[in-house]
Amino acid sequence: MRGKIIQLAIICFACLAITACEKLAGPSPNEVLNQYLDACLKGRYEESYSYVSAADKAVKDLQSYLKENEKKNSPFTEAIVSKVSYKILSLEKSEKTATANVEITLPDFGSIFSDVMGAAFKSAFGGGDEKEMEKILAKKFESGEVPLTTKKETFNLVKEEDGWKVFLDWKAEKIKKERQAKIQALLAEAEELKKSKKLHGAVKKYEQILELDSEMVDAKEGLKETKKEIKSFEKKQAYIKKVVLYDLKARYYDTFLEKKVPGVEFKIKNKGDKTLKKVEVTVYFKDANGTIIAEEDYYPVLVTKYSFGGNNKPLKPNYIWQMERGKFYKADSVPSEWKEGSVSAKITNIEFE
Incomplete structure (x- = not known):
């Protein structure tokens, strides 16, 4: 009997020790994600940045992050943001990583766009200015007349020395933006070469674009048209001799x-x-x-x-x-x-x- 009591005490002590360790380890990934999303939605961007992973912070510093998320002094923007909410549906965790599925409810921007165009039309022909248009829309949305939609997002978290952090993969985002900028520059160069009849140069530019994005429609069509133009040009050059x-x-x-x-x-x-x-x-x-x-x-x-x-x-x-x-x-x-x-x-x- 005495042995069982000792065994039970050991188990209780172990449970208390585990709980204490978990508390010492800091907030859970669920709590960190909640804090990050809440800070983002309520415009506390300096706080939301504190929940971002070290790998992301190495790509984008606090000042750049704050500049990206500067809030405009607009009643319309504030009214829209106030309608956004979220719910963490599930979270799977391993020792060092976690993945969460989040349902986000936000205004249906397709419907809002129609309202904005209507308000802009009314403002333009009714003598109102842009500020007046924003106030009209903000008042409407504050009254609850906002069409909502839901979408699901996946968030990743990583465990670092100071606790769980949200991993947004800003490095991949930066690479994607740089690639898009390069594609747009190459596209502009290709169009200029094509316009000046430097067709073989244009073909090389289109091929470089397709190496970066093999599915880009503009590059595919441009390459096809340019090759067709080259073929036509070569046919003409051969016949000109006659x-x-x-x-x-x-x-x-x-x-x-x-x-x-x-x-x-x-x-x-x-x-x-x-x-x-x-x-x-x-x-x-x-x-x-x-x-x-x-x-x-x-x-x-x-x-x-x-x-x-x-x-x-x-x-x-x-x-x-x-x-x-x-x-x-x-x-x-x-x-x-x-x-x-x-x-x-x-x-x-x-x-x-």
Whole structure:
């Protein structure tokens, strides 16, 4: 009998010792998460930062955290925040880590957006200002007329030397933001290269984006369009060799209204098997030393719904284009240093019908 009493006393002592140790170990992960969420929701950000893990604090200091969470002096914002609540549904704990499932109830921002747009419309046409709009919405939400929705979030905690802390993985968040910034920069560079017709450079930029995010739609579409453009360009370049420019003449012309007008004449023959709806010719004007000092683009063939006159006809296979007799292309911007007759020209672009 005496032995049983001693055994029971030992068990009780052990239980008391365990309880005491747990108290000495500090708040449980459940308590820490509650304290963190409560501080966040009520705007006590310096306190909420104290519950964040050391790994996270190494990525973001207190001042940066406070700046991110600066509260604007807005009755509307305060009214929205007051409607947010949470409930810890479950928490699984091991020796060093814990995972909690939390249900968060918050305003339905889809519905609120409609109200905001309505209030903005009313404010704009009713003579009210932004502050007045905020007051209207805040008053409505304070009265309880706020559509709510719920969502579930998972929170991770880690046990450190000074107790349990919330692990938000700010390092991964930082890496993600940096990656997104790099993607946006590459996307802008790709679009600029594409615009300036540096197509192979644009392709490389799109490929770099897809290495960072293989599912990015803009990069996929951009790459596809650019490769298609390259293919079209290469096809055009191969066919341009079959479009022959000849009988090039350049001199000063006299017209009924003007004297000594710089101008050019030429012919074009389509020696290929395709019909062309656009032919662009670039003429280069040279000085007495043979140096190019100016250039002009001409469109002897340009079939669009807006074009008219002699160039509004396609150039069919084996057909020859030439200007009407007695006419020429003017080159008004050619400087006086041009040596009369000193020019060269080439086909610089075509489009197939």
